[in-house]
Each structure stands twice: as C-alpha cells, then as structure tokens.
Amino acid sequence: MANGKTIINDIDHTRYDFRYAESSEEYIREDDGFTEDIVKRISEEKGDPEWMRDFRLKCLDLYNKMDMPCWGPSIEELDMNKIASYVRHKSDMKNNWEDVPSDIKETFEKLGIPQAERLSLAGVGAQYDSEIVYHNLKEEVAKTGVVYTDIETAMKTGYEDMVREHFMKLITPADHKYAALHGAVWSGGSFVYVPKGVKVDIPLQSYFRLNASGAGQFEHTMIIVDEGADVHFIEGCSAPKYNVANLHAGCVELFVRKNARLRYSTIENWSKNMFNLNTKRALIEEGGKMEWVSGSFGSHISYLYPMTILKGNGSKMTYTGITFSGEGQDLDTGCKVVHSGADTSSVITAKSISKSGGIGMFRSSVVIEKKARNAKCSVSCDSLMLDSISRADTVPAMDIRAYDADVGHEAKIGRISDEAVFYLMSRGMSEEDAKALIVSGFADSVSKELPMEYAVEMNNLIKIEMSGHKA
C-alpha cells in the first residue's frame, strides 16, 4: 500500500455561491435588529389578523427574556443587532415562472428548481429572502383536494382556523429562545394539507433561498397529513456566501394523522456564514409513520434535531441523516424522539464525516414514557474522521421509563479502515478508488433514501475527489 494520505476535497459550494444585488427600488428591507416596532411593521406588511399580531408581540417579549442555549456550539459571534428580520422583493407571489422577477427566476433556474418541477414534482414553492415568490401545484393533484400554498395565503383563503389551531402548538414559543424569535418575525414557508386517504405519488418541494446579506430567514412550514393519506415533502435550501453572518431560524410543524405517512427530506446547503438554528417537530397519531431523511452540508454553525412525538399507539418513525463538516463548520445535528403511545417504534441511523478542521456532533435524545408499553428503539451512529484537525463527537441520551421497552444503541467513530482499503486493492482497485468507494458507501444509506435526482445532487455535493496527493 502506498504511504501518504489521500486527500478528500471539501464540498464544492460554488454552484450555490452566486448572488444578485438587491436595490432599494426593487426590495423592501427592514432595519437591522428585533424590536417591537419592527415586529409591528412586519405584521402590518403581511396583513396579519389581530390574533397573529398579538402572538408575534408576545413571542418577542419571550425572546427578550429567554437565555441562550447552554449546551451546544457557541453562537456568541452572531450579532442580532446586525440581522435584518425581513427582506422581500416588491412583486407578489406568482404561479407562473415567467412572471417571477428576472433575477429571482435566474437564481432558481441555476438551482434547477423549474426543471425539477417539470420532471419530477407534484408541486413547488420557492422562497426568496422572506417571502414565497412562486407557488404551484399540478392540477391533477389539486383536484384531489391537496392544498399547497404559503401560510399567509392559507390564512386568507379559508384555512385560517386550521392554521390557528396548529400554528406553533407543536413547537411552542417557550421551547427555546430562537423558537420565540421565530414566532415574532416568521414570514413565508409552506402550508400543506393532504385530505383523508389521498396518496400523492410524486413529491412536493419547497426551496428556500436567502440572497440578502446580513439577513434572517424565518419561514414556517406546516404540513397536515390527514387520516390514511401519504405524501413526500422535499425541502432544499441554499445561500450565497457573505462576510457577515446570516441567520436561519425556521420552524417546521408536521401533523401525521391516523395511519397516514409523511416522508420529509431535506438537503441543506446554506453558505458558511449561516447560523442555522432551525426547529422541526412532528406529531404522529395511531398507526402513523414519519420518515425523516436529512443531509446537512452547509452552514457555519447548525443546531438541527428533528423531533418526533410518537403519540398514537403503533406509530413509527425513522430518521436517516448524514452530516458533512468541513473547514469553518460546527454542525451540531441529530434527532429526538418521544415514545408516548404503546407499540411505537423508532429507528435512527446517522452518519457524519469530518474534515479540514470541521466539527461534527451527533446529538440525540430518546425518551420512552412509562405508558409507552412495548416500545422499540434502535439508534446507530457512525462517524468518519478524515484527518486529525477535525472533530467527531456523539452525545446520545436515553431516558427510558417503560420496563418492557427494547432499546439498542451503537456508535462508532474511526477512520477509513486500512483492512477495507487493502481488501479492495487486492481486488485490483487503486488506493484512491478504494477510499472513494468506501466513503461513498458510508453515505449510501442516506442517498438511497432520496429520489434519484436528489441522490445524484447529494453525491455531487459530497464531491469526493480522490486526488492521491501525498500528505
């Protein structure tokens, strides 16, 4: 075997790192910081009903009173007085790509969103900075009663009661400081309702682009999958890189009714100046199934732990996630599950790759309540260290209060096995190809869960280039 070390390159972010200047003639931009006046102006701008305006102000008050999280990576360098809470193009949301302003349209074309819509999606939502700029749902899907729009439109088109019943009920503003902030300044996002028994065969996708420098994106996604219904929702996100901090503090609330199924796939590729403090939570009723597929590649600092509450008897959850931490990245990711109903089950499979000084942290919590009889949970996390200047940590917590629970956990941290490389080389592969194959295989359990075109996208993102340099 050759001496020296194979170099695995960082993820190539250049495809996502382009930008358009936002002029004050075309864009509305709120002042930096988070004050009562700003929150009132956002509420007025969006034409909120009174309950929502009051809710926003209560959330702001809570945000100002709450402490920063004490257990994760430091976010002290995030100066909240230098973040604009609201930026939007002056044009309204469109249902036709041709009507979208040219700079925004070009952005999404470069990202391949209109092409993906034509080829493989049932519906698309595209958010640019603080507002949805495009939303469309295929006619045949709309005919089944599926609703796919932004939250603001949903509130104005007969779904206000449904929104009010569910909005920030699963992720409450008291949950943590940035959930409270989200409640105060949220804007945009998606509202999906899938009626009873409707199975949407091809996925819906929302894409979030934060183009503005020094701004925050606070979209709210609410998906209600009614009894026996089935849908796959894909979320993508990216931003150009700036020298100042950007903030993403979205919320995703998912309601999976009796015997329904929801697959929620995310490919996150924020730029490396982004603080990604996103919160996702799902409530699963009897016999329902939640499937999370998550790829985290971007951001400077991430706090991201999709949480599932298995409330109904026989409900299930799977989480399959991969995190790639490169230079300047501290990605704190994982998942949480609460088993509340009887005969519930969860399977958590997490992978992480760390290199070039990147920090990858897998953090999870499994809570099995006393009433969750015969609950089953399996947690597996594997971390791959590609050099000795990086970090790979795992902090999995388990709190089990049901005596008949069956919980298994395993974690592994290590480098690429010399034995595996040797075996592949003995079958005729070069060392570089052998290592590339092993790293690709490491990520395979996640990529195989994605639709073909997204799996290809993820493999492009990883962009493992085995150059064979000697270290």
Next chain:
Amino acid sequence: MKGSFNVNTSPSLTFAKLNMNGDNVGIDTGKLNRDNVRQVITGGGITESDERIVIPLPKTDEDRIFELAEPAEKVMRLTEDASIILEFCGESAIQRVIRVASKKTVNVIEVTKGCGGDQALCSTRYILEEGSRLKLIRIQILDKGTLYIDDLKAVLEKDSYLEVVRIDLGSHRSYIGSHVLLDGKNAEYKAHGDYLLNGDQRLDINMIADHIAPDTVSDMRYDGVLIDSASKLFRGTLDFKSGCKGAKGSENEEVILLSEDVINQSLPIILCGEEDVEGNHGASVGKISDEIIYYLATRGFDEESATKLIIRSKFNTAVSQIYDEKIRGDLTRRIEEVLK
C-alpha cells in the same frame, strides 16, 4: 456548612431539558467528622507518606466538597496485594492517594460499608507508575439510608494497566464518578461495574476515560438490574485527545428492567479529536428477552426462577473474582436478599 453542588457533570452536555448533565446534591460538610471513618488495610508492601499529588484536571464540585470537608487523608504506595475495609461509623469523608510502584502487579480488594448517618464521601487518586498493574475490586454495601459520593481519579503512566471491578448494592443515593487519564503510551484501563438496585435506590454514574497517549486502550462496561422504583443514570465518556494515535476505546451497557416504575437513563458519549482511533459504544436496555425465559421454561424453570437465575449469572462474573471467601459469601447473601 450546607451547600449545593453539581456533581458527576458530563464533559460534554446534552439537551438541558433532559436534566442529565449532572446532578445537584445538597451536602452538609459541617456534619462530616474525619474520625467517623476507619480504614483497615491488610497486606504487605505499604509505605505511607505525606506526598502531595496534583492530578492535571480542572477543578470539579467534588473537589470543592472535599476541600470543605477536611477529610481524613492517606497517601500510600503499594508494592504487594492488599485488602482494605473502609468502614463509615457516622457521617464522614476520606481522601486517599494510592500509588502503585513501577513494574509491580498489585491486587486490591476494598469493601465500603457502614455509615449510621446520611453522608459517606470517598475520594481516591490512583497513580500507576510505569509498567505497573493494579486490579481493584471495590464493593459498596453501605446502609441503605446513606448518600454516597465516590470520586475516583487515576493517572496511568506508560505500559501500566488498571482494572476496576465494582459492585454497588448499598446506599440510598450513590454518585460514582471516575476519571482516568491514559497518559502514557500503551496504558490500558478496564472497568466493569455491576449493580442491583431495588426500593427507591438511585445510582448516578459518571465514567470518563481520557485517551491522551498513543496506543492506549480502554474498555468500560456497566451492567445492572433495576427493580421496584429504582433508578440509574449512566454517563460514560470516551475522550480521544489529539495525538492519541492508535487508541482504542469501548463502552458498553446492559440494563435489565424488572418493574413498571424503574427509570433508566444513559448518556454514552464519544469525543474524538484524533483520526487514527477506534471508538465504540453499545447499549442494550429492556426486560429479559422472552426467548430466554421460554428456553428456561422448557428446562423446567418458571418465570420467577428463570429471572433470578439470569440475575445471579450476571453477578457471577464479578463475584467469582473476589478471592476473599468471607466477602464473597457476604456479597452473595446480600444479592439473595434482594432477590427474595
């Protein structure tokens, strides 16, 4: 002086809402009397000294407790096997430093018992000199009304080997903390703990192995049984520091839950700042599998007998390592009492 201390804190924190990062415990250091603890050591090769030992670790709340407690102090250097009876006759604290001489192999069996009061505190620093080997069996059978804090720290020099076997049966609330520094190349640390908790006993464990030098090995295992409304929190941390090339560490846990009101919490952590290492963790938590019960039923055991048989077998590995017949018999009797 009564104070609140955050003991058994984890080196890396989990979500604050889980309340697993450490435990707040009230200690009245004013009630501690150094004359209330008696240490009887039998065995040869013991040299006592007043040497000051400083372990290179940040100060913890446990250190603060012992500073305030003004404990009985012992510094010993061992060259031969020893047996230690540590008996608390009232509320007390003891602080010890035990050195194992270079290239010596030493077996130590230690029984901690008694109390007759609320608080029993023990802090021990072990220094394993180059090439030394220490097998330490620690059995804790304190009165069930006792709050017990056991703070173990160890430094392992080059080629040294530390094996700790511990069985915890007594006390009402136990805080078992150990922090082992694998400081010398090829140093090896093996720990195996067993517990059997019933009533409302609580066991709070915080085991940390810092891999500092290359080619160091650690293997930590904690197994136990929870009955009635007993609860246990296991924190285990493997910390691979940058530069510990070739290090291998594993931590494992098997917990059997036998009653509806038990609580089991686990926080197995791996921290890794070095590429060339292998770190593993495995945990299995639940009731005794139906397959095993069924198998034993086919061999004539009813469910209760089968359960007791399995629990006894879990302790056999540890108990069989106790060479002192009297201690072994006493321990077996106590296990049987719980199983009644």
